[in-house]
Amino acid sequence: MTEEKSLNFIEEIIEEDLRTNKHGGRVLTRFPPEPNGYLHIGHAKSICLNFGLAKKYNGKTNLRFDDTNPVTEDVEYVDSIKNDIKWLGFEWDKELYTSDYFQKLYDFAVILIKKGLAYVDESSAEEIAAAKGTPTEAGKPTSARSRSVEDNLRLFEEMRAGRYQDGEMVLRAKIDLANPNMHLRDPLLYRIKHAHHHRTGNEWCIYPMYDFAHGQSDSIEEITHSVCTLEFIPHRDLYNWLIENIGIYESKQYEFARLNMTYTVMSKRRLLQLVNEKLVDGWDDPRMPTISGLRRRGYTAASIRNFCDRIGVAKRENMIDFGLLEFCIREDLNKTAWRRMAVLDPVKLIITNYPEGKEEILIGENNPEVEGGEGEREIPFSRELWIERDDFMEDAPKKFFRLGPDKQVRLKNAYIIQCDDFKKDSDGKVTEIHCSYIPNSKSGEDTSGLKVKGTIHWVSALHAKTAEVRLYDRLFQVENPVLEEDFKSTLNPDSLTIINAYIEPDLANAIVGRGYQFIRLGYFTLDKLTSSDKLIFNRTVGLRDNWAKETNK
Structure with missing residues (x-):
């Protein structure tokens, strides 16, 4: 019997609202991204929360694009956001845009002006900021604050009509x-x-600020639970003041802790810097914390949903270890990734007593973690193999259970072999390893009676395919890059290593979007840029958390 998971504080609020029939038994949430960049893992937490709440309480979620700044927004971002939400496994009820409400929002502003609660101010941005005072000193009114309702209505209409230049006038609430x-x-x-606005063209030349558009859009849609991150707590009083004084549907705002994660940045502005300065290869670079970057790296939607569920919903800011995200993808891929063999740092191994010209087909399971193995694949075997260079050691210590002089080891899905000799070049680098095999020791048919402690992977040199393998690591070298004077100075120079590798021939049939475990090496996925001429594999994550070891040191 599994232990029932306790409710988070937002779920407690919703259940109380349902009990008291506060919103007529409805639950309607919304996810309101600004289309000025790609979504990152922090947005995934908000997506899982908003869509997850609606799903749990038989409600609905609107996708509403906060498109109130035409200078930074683009259709490319709109499309990427929709793709990311669908890939995560969620469907929205209505696709909406704040620009759908531009006329209504304008009318709401007119209501405030007529009530004497809003005025047009021609003061400069610097003058307005200075007149607001400080947290310990009250602000001072500008001369515009005493302007008549009639003059404010006229000036606001003239602003809309395009009579003034950018920054020449603004509309302010009088609070x-x-x-x-x-x-x-x-x-x-x-x-x-x-x-030019990507949806309304040149119809408007005045645009609502976020604080004015947000709550009123929630109200227009009759959102029951408007869930935001903690930085919007100081905005809540204004959210409520505007709704109350305009006299519209009373949506409520609730705040939760945003996702902060080690070794990365959670800011679209900073991520845009990395893209624009070509410090990464675009928004979907597999080192980026964007959803599209994680997807390209081989992260699964299930692993990200599981990660968001594990970190929970809190009221206090905290820092989540990047290792937890890696744990979630390892846990998922261990159950779903097909096993294959690849050699990333090859050295030639020759089985001297295996007949020249002979080939045979061995059998390997696709996934030993699943009952039935999810089928099998054929693995060609021959006299000459590629193995990993670090699977051989000339002066092997006692607990080195791989190859060395006179040592025995099993070749994965194949035979037991013994190292008889090896060759080195003039620099002392091993160039060939000579072994003999035990004919009656084939995996699944072993009658040799031999017991060996080590098993290594290999690829038949005669049948091997080549591939470019991209070894991705964390993008930053420090846990919290934003604390540094220049966050870009902490970029990890070893976040990407590109090598050419040998792979077993079945990997030539790999599928984009499927996870593969390169046995003993890590989890990998086929990159979207792969072609018939060039196979490219991205490392999703290693088999173990090497960063935790370094931290412990």
């Missing part, structure tokens, strides 16, 4: 210049931006 919450000191509601 309280002495309020300890700086967000209530006459915040900006609208600004002028003469820029």
